[in-house]
Amino acid sequence: MLKKGSKLYSILTGTCPKCQNESMYLDKNPLHLGNILKMNENCSHCGLRYQLEPSFFYGAMYVSYGLNVALGIAAFLVSFYIFGSGLKVAFIVIILAIIILFPLVLRMSRNIYINMFVSYDPKTKLK
Template identity: 55%
Template structure:
């Protein structure tokens, strides 16, 4: 389930959705806040272009909203059911959860969005592994 060739692998690790050989981002660490949203123009291994059109990643905002709600609900469930916290503590835990995980939510939303439109290609991945692909 979580190995090369799966969408989940590409989403969680932030690698090229076509070949899974290189990171889409200039810096792999999402907490390097200066470059958290800097996506490369294309994959240097297979040549896949990440921005399919101008303002392509604006659609990732919808995915980001859904992920934010999911993380907020998880923060609520943990603080309410596990720690039996007060309403104020629950509110603080939700805000803290969203603040701490904001860079991950942002990256995952972009990765999910690009993976909706670009699919893994086993043949290209094999050619890239064997260095038999010509750069575009």
């Protein structure tokens, strides 16, 4: 299953990519929309600064675009080919899937983006 130390663990749990001991977000629940983008400044365990440079997470928009395209394709394939809906219904399903899963895609894109630049270090010590 998910093992601590893998990038997938950090991406799916939203933990610090360097030590994986703490959530990067102030509110772990992505469905609390008012707090969805509120992040800790640093990891309290290893001291990693999450905002690696000014406007760092603007790059996560590109990851978000890719995730939304993949989600749209998956929603279309399921609704059109598996359930046999028409094109109009399939496109409505795509729009609904993107709107409903928006908070999860937003957080996931940030998690993926920071994990592209920071790797897990098991020797990380308390700051």
